[in-house]
C-alpha cells in the first residue's frame with residue numbers, strides 16, 4: 001500500500017460516522033496521523049476510533065460541539081498538541097433540518113447554520129491560526145451541491161452550504177500561497193443524514209435522476225479529500241469539487 005500522506009497531521013470534524021468516518025479512515029490508510037471530532041454519538045465514535053487505530057495506533061477523538069467557540073478552541077488545542085502540529089483540517093461536521101420555510105423557526109435556522117457554517121468558520125479559524133504560524137497547510141471544507149442547486153424545505157442547510165463555498169474562496173485568497181483551501185460538494189451519499197427521518201419519500205425518488213444511477217458512497221467522497229490533502233494537489237485553491245454522480249454539472 002502506498003502512503004502518500006505519511007506523517008501528515010490531520011483534524012477531521014464529524015469523523016465518527018458517515019462521510020467523516022470514511023475520510024478519517026482513508027487519510028489514515030494513506031499514512032496520515034488523524035484526530036477526529038464528533039458530537040453526541042459516543043458509540044459510533046468508539047467504533048471509528050477502533051478502526052482508525054488499525055492504521056494509526058496514536059489516533060484519538062475529541063468530543064466538541066463545533067458551533068461553540070470555547071469547545072472548538074479546546075478541540076483544536078488538543079488536536080494540535082496531540083499531533084505535534086496540524087497540516088490539514090477537514091471541516092466535515094454537519095446537520096440537516098428539513099422543513100418548509102414557513103415552518104422553520106429562527107432557532108432551527110440558527111442550529112443548522114451554527115453547526116454547518118459557524119462551525120466551519122470556528123474550526124477553520126483555529127486551524128488557520130496555527131497554520132499561518134507554522135509554514136502553511138490545507139483546509140478542506142465539505143459543502144454540498146445543494147449549496148448552489150437549492151432545495152425546497154432546506155433553507156438553512158442550503159444557505160449554510162453556499163456560505164461554506166464563500167468561506168472557501170475567501171480563505172483561499174486571504175491565505176495564499178501557503179495555505180490551500182478547497183471544498184468538496186457531495187451529491188446524495190449513503191449515510192445516516194439521508195435517513196428516512198430527514199428526507200421525504202418524494203425527494204428520495206428524485207435521486208433516481210442521477211446520471212450514474214445511484215447515490216454515492218462515503219468512500220467516494222473521501223477519495224477526493226485524500227487527493228486534495230495529498231502531494232499532487234499543489235496548484236489548486238479556492239475550488240469546489242462536485243462528487244455527485246453527475247447530479248449537477250457546472
Ligand SMILES: NC(=O)c1ccc[n+]([C@@H]2O[C@H](COP(=O)([O-])OP(=O)(O)OC[C@H]3O[C@@H](n4cnc5c(N)ncnc54)[C@H](O)[C@@H]3O)[C@@H](O)[C@H]2O)c1
Nearest residue numbers: 014016018019038039065066093094144186188189191193
Ligand atoms: N450524506 C449526504 O448525502 C451529504 C451530501 C452532501 C453533503 N453532505 C455533508 O457531508 C458532511 C457529513 O455528512 P454525513 O452524511 O456523513 O452526516 P452524518 O449525520 O452521518 O454525520 C455527521 C457527523 O457530524 C457530527 N456532528 C453533528 N453535529 C455536530 C456538532 N454540533 N458538532 C460537532 N460534530 C457534529 C456527528 O458527530 C457526525 O460525526 C456534512 O457536512 C453534510 O452536510 C452530506
